Amino acid sequence: MTAAGVSAAAAALALLLWPGRMSDPRLRWRRLPRAEPAPGPVAPAEPGVPVPLLAGGVATVVAAVLSTPLVAVLAGVLAALGARAWQAGRRSAAEEAGLVALTAGLGALVADLRSGRPVGSAARTAATACGDDECGRALVQAVRSPETPPAGRGALTEPLARVAAAVRLSARTGCSLADVLAAVEDDLRARSRSAVELRSATAGPRAGAMLLAGLPLLGLAMGSGVGADPWRVLTTTGTGQLLLVAGVCLEVAGVAWSGRLVRRALR
Numbered sequence: 001m002t003a004a005g006v007s008a009a010a011a012a013l014a015l016l017l018w019p020g021r022m023s024d025p026r027l028r029w030r031r032l033p034r035a036e037p038a039p040g041p042v043a044p045a046e047p048g049v050p051v052p053l054l055a056g057g058v059a060t061v062v063a064a065v066l067s068t069p070l071v072a073v074l075a076g077v078l079a080a081l082g083a084r085a086w087q088a089g090r091r092s093a094a095e096e097a098g099l100v101a102l103t104a105g106l107g108a109l110v111a112d113l114r115s116g117r118p119v120g121s122a123a124r125t126a127a128t129a130c131g132d133d134e135c136g137r138a139l140v141q142a143v144r145s146p147e148t149p150p151a152g153r154g155a156l157t158e159p160l161a162r163v164a165a166a167v168r169l170s171a172r173t174g175c176s177l178a179d180v181l182a183a184v185e186d187d188l189r190a191r192s193r194s195a196v197e198l199r200s201a202t203a204g205p206r207a208g209a210m211l212l213a214g215l216p217l218l219g220l221a222m223g224s225g226v227g228a229d230p231w232r233v234l235t236t237t238g239t240g241q242l243l244l245v246a247g248v249c250l251e252v253a254g255v256a257w258s259g260r261l262v263r264r265a266l267r
Contacts, residue, residue: 052079060072074248085259095156099188099192102160103185105136107129138150143164150164159184159188202262
């Protein structure tokens with residue numbers, strides 16, 4: 001019972017602190033050639049039941065079987081928050097991967113235009129270079145129909161709108177479309193490099209926050225190791241239950257505040 005409760009809490013807190021780490025796109029930016037296809041974004045699954053609700057329900061049921069009702073409620077809340085953070089991390093990773101794919105497509109488009117290929121043919125090649133069907137279709141639409149709203153979603157909307165504006169500017173003034181699109185591409189690459197540098201700079205604070213978040217769990221494990229049985233005290237006595245609720249609230253607040261500080265630094 002003790003090991004199961006501690007493991008569930010540790011998993012939830014780890015998800016809260018490190019959402020989407022397995023799909024961190026930093027290495028892809030460092031290895032991305034200027035005009036080669038980039039891996040497309042992995043769209044998060046859209047199940048019928050929301051993932052946070054499902055995770056919270058399963059954790060509540062399991063904890064209710066293994067421990068007290070209070071632990072079941074806390075486990076459900078932590079699991080729901082962890083699943084929500086995991087979804088947010090996946091969405092963020094998918095958006096960044098989409099930007100990588102769009103930048104690769106723009107690089108191919110600029111290279112083809114400078115080599116003298118027609119816009120339509122260059123747009124088809126750029127769609128293939130994106131490596132993602134949705135991103136490629138959105139880029140082709142922005143180039144061929146710049147007057148229509150961008151087809152991309154999320155983080156792709158603003159870059160696609162800039163591509164469409166570049167096409168309109170070239171059509172109205174006669175300036176080189178390749179030069180204007182190259183400026184958009186260079187700006188996207190510069191912004192992405194800046195984001196990578198900021199994430200690298202905040203890696204230390206994130207690791208420190210993870211360590212601090214795990215200290216209460218380490219204390220429980222050490223107490224159990226010396227025979228004090230802190231889990232029984234926290235779950236079966238009135239004072240212990242108050243301390244458990246207060247500790248979980250403070251833990252969640254600390255993790256959320258640390259995450260907010262890191263997100264503000266990354267903007």
